[in-house]
Amino acid sequence: MSDQLIWVIIGMGIVTYIPRMLPLVLFHTNNLHPRIQGILKNVPFAILGALIFPGVLTINPDSYLYGLIGAAAAFIAAWLNLNVILVVLTSILVLYGYTFL
Amino acid sequence: MMPSPAMPREHSPAHWKKGISAGLPIAIGYMPVAFTFGLLAKAAGLSLFETVGMSIIVFAGASQYIALSMIAAASGAAELILTTFIMNIRHLLMSASLKERAEDDPKWLKAIYAFLITDETFSVAATSTEKKITGSYLLGLGLVAYSCWVIFSGVGYVMGSGLPESLQASMGIALYAMFIALLVPAAKKSKKVIALAGVAAVLNYLFSLIPALSGGWGIILSTLIAAVSIEFFIKGDDKSE
Secondary structure (H helix, E strand, C coil): CHHHHHHHHHHHHHHHHHHHHHHHHHCCCCCCCHHHHHHHHHHHHHHHHHHHCCHHHHCCCCCHHHHHHHHHHHHHHHHCCCCHHHHHHHHHHHHHHHHCC | CCCCCCCCCCCCHHHHHHHHHHHHHHHHHHHHHHHHHHHHHHHCCCCHHHHHHHHHHCCCHHHHHHHHHHHHCCCCHHHHHHHHHHHHCCHHHHHHHHHHHECCCCHHHHHHHHHCCCHHHHHHHHCCCCCCECHHHHHHHHHHHHHHHHHHHHHHHHHCCCCCHHHHHHHCCHHHHHHHHHHHHHHHHCHHHHHHHHHHHHHHHHHHCCHHHCCCHHHHHHHHHHHHHHHHHCCCCCCCC
8 A cells, every 4th residue: 555655644644634723723712611611621630540540551561560550659659749850750760670580 | 813912921941941840740751652663663664754753743642643553554545534533532622621721822832832842841831830831841842752752762762772671671661750750749638639649540441441442532531521520529629720
């Protein structure tokens, strides 16, 4: 399909861009009902929950434990108020260490 | 077009800088994912041009991976594009949510930074503690993530061999660790945040057991159900603002 492939990629780009762009650019939502505003403010935290779980368990297809250990390390580091980049580096290091156990 | 010769209101270098440094954890997380994408694209028979082109034009990790497996399986163009759409329709929610927080920037600028919305850039921007999110911040954040994604797709393709396995595996935690780092500070301050994330996580787990809801729909449904139901059940506990 190689001749056609670049057109497929462009099509993928268009259908990905439209949902990204529509609400932000085209919708007129200045007078949204407070309830809808509340729901939209809830979205980031709900989506974080859905992005983390169960995906984090699958980073190593052989063992759920691997993802759990990494998540626990990140959780502890974040609980101690380390900034985001340190949380990320801590969990990578912990898992890197764990692979040598 | 805007009526006035509209420049973004907050165009200060300070906002750019904030955005760029907020994008660094995403860059670390994207590195191994983009690298592996480049590698797999080569294995699936794409050219370097097509591989980097896909990262430049689409900029959406999970759907690019799925596209590779569909190309390898000789799926049709329509099927591929439809699957991409379904995978990425969740950005609709993020874009709408971001609109509530974004500065009143001119439309052309919004049209640019809308392209840079991903799970990761959205999560970082939406959990930032600033009251209003500026265009400069979003561009700084998005462009760091985007350039890392594009460059490392190409690097992965050209290098053509994997990272050391132990490093590759441990770096797989990076994006999840970032999500956790974004969630925990807000969760410490608000039970509502805990409820939102918890309900969405449990629902997404249940949906992941249903094959028809695995690619894309599961995340949208669990997010929507959690965001709507908790808005009705929990009132006035939101100290996170």
